[in-house]
Amino acid sequence: MTAFIEGYDAVFFDLDGVLYLGPEAVEGAVDGVRRLHEAGVATVYVTNNAARSTAVVAHHLAELGFGAQEQEVVSSAQAASGLLRQELPAGSKVLVAGTDNLVEQVRLAGMEVVTTFAEEPVAVIQGYDPAMTWPRLDQAAIAIQRGARWFATNTDSTRPTEHGLVPGAGAAIQAVRNTVDHDPEVVGKPFRPLMDEALRRSGAGRPVFVGDRIDTDIMGAHAVGIDSFLVFTGAHGVRDLCLAPVDGRPTAIGWNVESLFEPRRTAAIADGVATCGAVTVRAEAGNALLEGDVTKREAQLDAAWALAQLFWDGSVSTGEAVFARLDLLP
Ligand SMILES: [Mg+2]
Structure with missing residues (x-):
């Protein structure tokens, strides 16, 4: 199976909720970034926070184990x-x-x-x-x-x-x-100037933006027409994904940075039924019904992706019962 990341030559990272939370690195983030470097994928760290210098941000990332260079950090x-x-x-x-x-x-x-x-x-x-x-x-x-x-x-x-x-x-x-x-x-995400600066700096031909927020990260990627990947280790969760406006819908989703190395999650949709992996979500009178075993997190991500498709095409307007079952995701 082809890893999602294989179609891209650079990853633009949001920081908070993706690479670290407070003083700690997010689970899977250090290994994920190391694997990107091993695969020859460029990394750019894109921060809305204007308070800290790029040297301080790079030092902080390096301390957490990311091996970041100052020239890879782009700040607002x-x-x-x-x-x-x-x-x-x-x-x-x-x-x-x-x-x-x-x-x-x-x-x-x-x-x-x-x-x-x-x-x-x-x-x-x-x-x-x-x-x-x-x-x-x-x-x-x-x-x-x-x-x-x-x-x-x-x-x-x-x-x-x-x-x-x-x-x-x-x-x-x-x-x-x-x-x-x-x-x-x-200047900052979701507006263009910071994203344009990241594009200019990286010289990337096909970058993907990895973020934890719809309103800044995913919409920022849309603003400059690049793909995006929503992770669930930070601020936003399944409900935010499902309710995202057209210009806030990610290209794909995954649990964390390491999920970039998994195959792209896709859903088959027909007549108000969306299937992703072994999970099916069905629309009935605007309500979402979930079929399948969702005891594992990966299956919950499949369900979230299937459910999002039905919200986005308008066949579902409420999904409370499904949201409640996806308890391993924010
Ligand atoms: Mg964030």
Whole structure:
């Protein structure tokens, strides 16, 4: 049987929930990445988090055993730097509401970094900063109200930590959004600039994006027209998969990074019946019924894929009884 990954020359990885969770590597991720390298598949680590430098991200990945090189890491702060260079004349004043890493990237773009609206910045850029203060948000808000263009590295509303969720960059951006009448131009997933930077950097002909979130990872892949692979080791689960909008549906699914080496999961669909592996899901009056043994996780993934097909073609609108049986998946 052909491994799913055989059709691709590069893997773009989301980090949180795919390669690590808090301080720990995700099960199967280190071995999966090592096998990709052995197979000659390029790896690119694509992060929405603008707070940390690519060197720090690479070091963190290396510590966990991924053997990552700094040039393989693409961050929203780097992509923001490229976007500012493209959109603004050199030497433009830019107010940065983010960490020193973002400040450095804005300087690298050839911009003059300022901190107050009184300095009349032509643009504001916001990024995740765990030390953000209210007065800095005030400066950003007033600068935008006075006509500065507004950029954001990413809009993730939360950030997972080993203790629980904490407010993400999106929360600070929403605070500013409450004071103005338009949205920022966003760099990170699911928007194009970060994905374009990853494509440019890798030079890949046929990459696949591996992620754990529909709304950022899978939609980001769709935004640039590349394939995607949803894993179930992070944020999103079967219900998210089934309810995904057309531009949030992955090319394939698997449990974790090592699943890239398994054959592609396919479903046969006819007359409201979807079969995947030894599992069948049947649509009856809009409801999903599951037939087959789903005591093993692989069979539950087959069932999830079959069920998703029926949601996506409209033959099913509820699947509570099936969701409840897929208890080895999020
Ligand atoms: Mg993630």
